[in-house]
Amino acid sequence: MIQFDNVSKRYPDGTNAVNSININIKEGEFFVIIGPSGSGKTTALKMINRLIPLTEGTILINGKRVSDYDIHELRWEIGYVLQQIALFPHMTIGENISIVPELKRWDQDKIQKRIDELLEMVGLEPEIYRNRMPHELSGGQQQRVGVTRALAADPPIILMDEPFSALDPLSREKLQNDLLHLQRKIKKTIVFVTHDMKEALKLGDRICVMKDGEIIQIGTPEELLANPENEFVRNFVGEEQEITRKTFHLQNLILPASEDEISQKIDRTISTSASKDEILKLLTQYNEVAVEEDGKIIGIINRQAIIRQLAGDMQKEVR
Numbered sequence: 001m002i003q004f005d006n007v008s009k010r011y012p013d014g015t016n017a018v019n020s021i022n023i024n025i026k027e028g029e030f031f032v033i034i035g036p037s038g039s040g041k042t043t044a045l046k047m048i049n050r051l052i053p054l055t056e057g058t059i060l061i062n063g064k065r066v067s068d069y070d071i072h073e074l075r076w077e078i079g080y081v082l083q084q085i086a087l088f089p090h091m092t093i094g095e096n097i098s099i100v101p102e103l104k105r106w107d108q109d110k111i112q113k114r115i116d117e118l119l120e121m122v123g124l125e126p127e128i129y130r131n132r133m134p135h136e137l138s139g140g141q142q143q144r145v146g147v148t149r150a151l152a153a154d155p156p157i158i159l160m161d162e163p164f165s166a167l168d169p170l171s172r173e174k175l176q177n178d179l180l181h182l183q184r185k186i187k188k189t190i191v192f193v194t195h196d197m198k199e200a201l202k203l204g205d206r207i208c209v210m211k212d213g214e215i216i217q218i219g220t221p222e223e224l225l226a227n228p229e230n231e232f233v234r235n236f237v238g239e240e241q242e243i244t245r246k247t248f249h250l251q252n253l254i255l256p257a258s259e260d261e262i263s264q265k266i267d268r269t270i271s272t273s274a275s276k277d278e279i280l281k282l283l284t285q286y287n288e289v290a291v292e293e294d295g296k297i298i299g300i301i302n303r304q305a306i307i308r309q310l311a312g313d314m315q316k317e318v319r
């Protein structure tokens with residue numbers, strides 16, 4: 001859906017921010033770009049909606065060059081969350097959220113409903129927040145509004161540049177979960193920049209590791225953990241051997257699921273009393289399995305939940 005063909009960016013001062021990168025992001029994919037500061041993540045992201053013009057190569061969206069798109073179409077159809085909070089200071093929160101819906105001339109009822117729905121989604125009570133000004137919100141709250149603004153007009157593609165980095169760990173985790181839920185439900189194509197590997201492993205269908213404007217590796221979380229391309233990636237994701245020694249707390253990994261979802265997985269079940277090895281073995285075969293306790297199915301677990309816990313354990317050790 002979004003394709004980078006040998007894309008480079010050289011800034012006027014001679015900085016080579018991005019060097020001949022090739023990426024193919026699929027429709028409905030949650031694609032994470034990770035790398036240290038200055039590795040070219042923001043530059044790569046901004047070239048997609050032409051906030052930054054590219055120097056060489058081509059970026060295609062649905063087979064059409066971004067340079068051939070009408071610029072408004074490109075900006076309206078692609079939600080964008082900036083690295084820095086950037087709400088318009090003289091507009092209320094509601095007005096900030098409704099910028100693109102207004103441009104698209106949605107009717108007022110629909111816009112008001114959408115504002116409230118989005119505010120609720122990120123845990124900001126609409127009655128309290130919709131008429132406040134940005135400076136009357138904390139930094140983290142403003143950033144949450146920034147996220148809802150990108151989602152407002154329901155764009156098929158969303159670009160997010162470290163959207164959660166300013167949040168406290170709890171709100172951060174909540175928004176990550178909301179975003180995962182949303183992604184599961186409506187299958188947006190999301191390109192998400194972060195420098196936090198825990199976040200990347202939790203959210204990404206695939207992760208692209210960048211360094212000095214180049215791509216070091218693109219792979220699923222499992223691939224990165226199991227087969228890091230080199231020392232740099234290995235250090236980034238942590239030692240695999242370390243991981244397999246970790247203990248699991250199965251109870252913490254169980255995700256609620258609808259009866260429909262569960263019934264599809266019912267032939268692959270695991271008991272809450274299963275050992276770590278049994279869980280791992282089953283999840284190398286299946287992406288998701290149902291969990292049963294006392295003969296009753298109580299939810300599902302999946303690979304992503306396992307990786308999330310492993311990543312959490314890794315982080316605790318670093319601290």
Ligand SMILES: Nc1ncnc2c1ncn2[C@@H]1O[C@H](COP(=O)(O)OP(=O)(O)OP(=O)(O)O)[C@@H](O)[C@H]1O
Nearest residue numbers: 011013015017036037038039040041042043044195
């Ligand atoms: N307008 C500019 N002019 C010149 N050089 C720039 C410009 N913007 C960015 N750069 C340089 O390009 C390189 C990549 O910058 P970029 O902002 O893409 O990095 P990043 O990976 O997003 O970093 P961070 O994690 O700190 O946000 C850096 O060396 C940066 O200094």
Ligand SMILES: [Mg+2]
Nearest residue numbers: 041042043083
């Ligand atoms: Mg950046």
